[in-house]
Amino acid sequence: MLNRVVLVGRLTRDPELRYTPNGVxxxxxxxxxxxxxxxxxxxxDADFINCVIWRKPAENVANYLKKGSLAGVDGRIQTRSYDNNEGRRVFITEVVADSVQFLEPRGANQGGQGQSQGNNDFYGAPAGGGNDYAKQGNQQSNRQSGGFNDDPFANDGKPIDISDDDLPF
Structure with missing residues (x-):
């Protein structure tokens, strides 16, 4: 059996952080x-998908994400039910996230304030660390300085000589 969900979207509201009676x-x-x-x-159109995450990643999500933040969620779909105050059974379907990736630098969706200040810090590094976020930070810096978005052949004026064998598709 397979139950896997991968989503990329924006938060519709600030995350709601709570603790269980056991402190989780x-x-x-x-x-x-x-x-x-x-x-x-x-x-x-857009789909509005309820997500839940537990333990330390939950605290990271609550501390670093807010309404409008771009995030990637990797997890599984779970359904549960309960009886409400009126005695009716209520069914809930949600994504239980195994990990949440923060896909923008801090302050990126605040009207570009973070980018205009040159803030390229990435928060919420994936479990296990790694240098991927450092690479992303460098790529983000290059994009902002015009490195990746500029066409290297735009002002050359010469035709590009590429054979069909060189194309990856």
Whole structure:
């Protein structure tokens, strides 16, 4: 059996951090994920997916993410039910996140304030550390200084000589 979910979207509200009676941290948040197609009016709809994450990653999510933050979630779908005050059974479907990746530098969705100040710090590094976030920070820095977004052949004026064998597709 396989139950795996990978999502990328923006938080619709600030994460809600709580603690169980045993002191285990749990954070709930909702992720807005755009659909890949447009509706009849030409607008792209979004799905609003409830997510939950536990323990130290829950504290990280609550401390570093806020409404509008871009995040990647890796986890599984879980359903549960309970009886409400009226005696009706309520079913809940949510994504239980194994990990949440913070996909923007700090302050990136605050009108560009973080980028204009040159803040390239990435927070919420994945478990196990690694140098991927340092590489991303360097790439982000290069993008901001015009390194990756500029066309290297734009002002050359010469045709590009590429054979079909050189193309990866």
């Amino acid at each position: 941290a749990v954070a709930n948040f909702t992720l807005a994920v755009n659909r890949t197609f447009s509706n009849q009016q030409g607008e792209r």
